[in-house]
Amino acid sequence: MHMNQKSRLGLAAAVVAVMVALVVVFGYRDQRGSAGAEQQRWLPELAPRLAQVERVRLRSAVGVVTLVRDGDRWGIEERAGYRADFTALQALLDALASARLIEQKTAQREFFDRLGLADVERPDSEAVQVEIWAGEAQPLVRVLIGNDGGARGGRFVRAADEQQTWLIDTAPQPLAEPADWLERSLLGVDFARVAAVERELGGERAFRATRASAQGDASLAAESLPAGKAPRYVSVFDAAARSILTMEPEDVRKAAEIDFSGAALTRIVCFDGLTIEARAVKGADGNWMSLAARFDASPVRPDPDADSAQKAGSGAVAQQPDPADGGRVEAERLAARLDGWAFRTSDYVHGEATKSLADYIQDLKPAAAPASGEQTDDAR
Numbered sequence: 001m002h003m004n005q006k007s008r009l010g011l012a013a014a015v016v017a018v019m020v021a022l023v024v025v026f027g028y029r030d031q032r033g034s035a036g037a038e039q040q041r042w043l044p045e046l047a048p049r050l051a052q053v054e055r056v057r058l059r060s061a062v063g064v065v066t067l068v069r070d071g072d073r074w075g076i077e078e079r080a081g082y083r084a085d086f087t088a089l090q091a092l093l094d095a096l097a098s099a100r101l102i103e104q105k106t107a108q109r110e111f112f113d114r115l116g117l118a119d120v121e122r123p124d125s126e127a128v129q130v131e132i133w134a135g136e137a138q139p140l141v142r143v144l145i146g147n148d149g150g151a152r153g154g155r156f157v158r159a160a161d162e163q164q165t166w167l168i169d170t171a172p173q174p175l176a177e178p179a180d181w182l183e184r185s186l187l188g189v190d191f192a193r194v195a196a197v198e199r200e201l202g203g204e205r206a207f208r209a210t211r212a213s214a215q216g217d218a219s220l221a222a223e224s225l226p227a228g229k230a231p232r233y234v235s236v237f238d239a240a241a242r243s244i245l246t247m248e249p250e251d252v253r254k255a256a257e258i259d260f261s262g263a264a265l266t267r268i269v270c271f272d273g274l275t276i277e278a279r280a281v282k283g284a285d286g287n288w289m290s291l292a293a294r295f296d297a298s299p300v301r302p303d304p305d306a307d308s309a310q311k312a313g314s315g316a317v318a319q320q321p322d323p324a325d326g327g328r329v330e331a332e333r334l335a336a337r338l339d340g341w342a343f344r345t346s347d348y349v350h351g352e353a354t355k356s357l358a359d360y361i362q363d364l365k366p367a368a369a370p371a372s373g374e375q376t377d378d379a380r
Contacts (some may be wrong), residue, residue, distance in 0.1 A: 061130030272327030
């Protein structure tokens with residue numbers, strides 16, 4: 001039977017209508033499925049238990065990091081309990097607790113490595129396995145974090161005991177090395193408080209630089225210089241103190257494990273009596289520094305001229321709090337944090353902490369000769 005043109009057009013229209021209907025139906029279902037996945041939390045059990053988390057372990061192909069809560073602080077078990085960076089830990093836990101499923105990915109083990117989700121027992125695995133305890137003997141959460149999602153954002157993840165992989169909408173950063181978790185803030189002492197810096201090399205004083213005032217932009221100046229020598233630039237001695245005050249450790253270990261005999265010593269004295277002593281040595285595995293804080297009951301007083309002028313003024317002077325009180329409290333706080341530890345430092349910090357006086361000075365430049373025909377002051 002032959003179909004005329006009108007019949008063929010009718011059939012074509014019917015086919016198109018069916019196809020449109022299929023697209024609408026299945027497209028709607030896909031959208032509903034996607035929306036459902038977006039609403040589904042990946043780890044719904046974690047958020048209500050965050051306050052109870054007491055232990056987090058991160059395992060990778062290269063090692064293990066264990067973070068343990070001790071009262072109101074967190075320590076790194078693999079670094080003898082040294083203080084962990086709570087901000088980084090909080091960011092990791094929040095990213096896991098708030099993560100929502102974006103897209104279901106492969107459940108075939110042979111493709112896990114493409115997402116960075118191969119088991120951490122494999123030497124070539126790029127995954128980090130995160131285990132979280134919240135009071136029970138068994139982990140509340142045990143998951144693998146893989147590669148980032150590229151342009152789509154998020155990260156690829158899976159539960160450690162499941163085959164199904166997912167893309168989530170957050171990007172937790174599971175740092176895999178113990179040194180990555182160190183709390184970097186160390187001294188927190190403002191350079192404006194520094195009255196003097198001293199350097200000892202081989203048990204002998206190399207230099208002492210001081211300033212009389214903490215006001216303005218006053219720089220430290222050497223108390224004495226060899227004849228014919230001058231500082232390389234005005235604030236050159238400031239670096240001897242600043243480099244230590246702002247130092248961020250690259251790693252830590254117990255100070256007893258490092259031989260500090262013959263170390264270069266830098267002593268930083270503050271106006272309020274806080275005194276910091278830094279000993280620097282170079283070891284086989286890097287640059288190491290010990291730090292000690294103490295309180296000097298006879299602090300250097302800043303602004304002696306201003307102080308004298310105030311006493312000479314008429315009328316009673318209101319009683320001011322003793323600035324030494326702050327130095328005493330801070331010395332105690334820092335001693336509790338620093339005592340017994342050695343810190344691995346950068347080459348820059350080590351270099352500044354071991355410089356001799358010769359590294360800070362240069363030959364004094366002679367006065368410029370007057371131009372031809374120009375009279376000097378003596379000739380006038």
